Amino acid sequence: MKPLLYLFTLLLAGCATQEQHPPLTDLPPTILERDGTEWFQYWEIPEGDYLWQTEDLGQVDALQAYRDSVKVDLGGAFTNYLDAQAVQHPVSDTVLIPAGIHPDSLLAAKQGDGDRYNYDIIHYKQVGEVRPINYLEAQILNYQLTRYPLFSHPTEFHGFILENDSLNLVRVYYAASDAPWPPKPRPVVAAVEQDLQQGWQLIIHLHNHYEPAEDGYLGTMAPSMSDAQYFKGLTERFQVQAAHVTNGFHTIVLPPETFEEFAAYQ
């Protein structure tokens, strides 16, 4: 194929992809319940590789605005904050482990500050995987940020992502409000329970983390002790296949076999 014609074909393919996969904000959700600012709903979308890739996040203007604001506000320190959450150091590279934190002492740390311990085993013992945010995660977070901008009005959402192999569909359940913490997702949990009886599988629980401005905005890429407790419950009740936490730049991916490693409330 001639180079120009090839380029033209590529451009056409790009447009077709956008039309084929409109952003989540353009898709009408099925509403389970709305109680003031507490919204419980889901979207059903075709399964496809585009959902899981990290190269093209689609139209996510609210998320992009947040990312731009964080970069501007942190200035030269931005990369340090980003790397502190994203980089998982090799265990053998003890030079990179800050004083007082050594893999051998992690168990002792578990008895003290559990949230810190959970961060340490991800970043210094390489439990789970931190990778760039993917398309579907970005779309869900962007939806919440169109309601409440993360930079000026930080909130957390609950996301339950289900897959039905025979229907080749994905369901994305969402529960969030205007509060810093997500509402108890009771209507979502009831719907998920029904879905599991009908050939759906809970492949991912997703939520987001952020930090206040004085701590550099970027949410911790690790489960809190409450998260770890919650994830264990999701395994027992729904056989969740992974727990993801995103901060809008990166996502920590945790398979169920890692859940037991984290400090958790009982």
Ligand SMILES: [Zn+2]
């Ligand atoms: Zn959390």
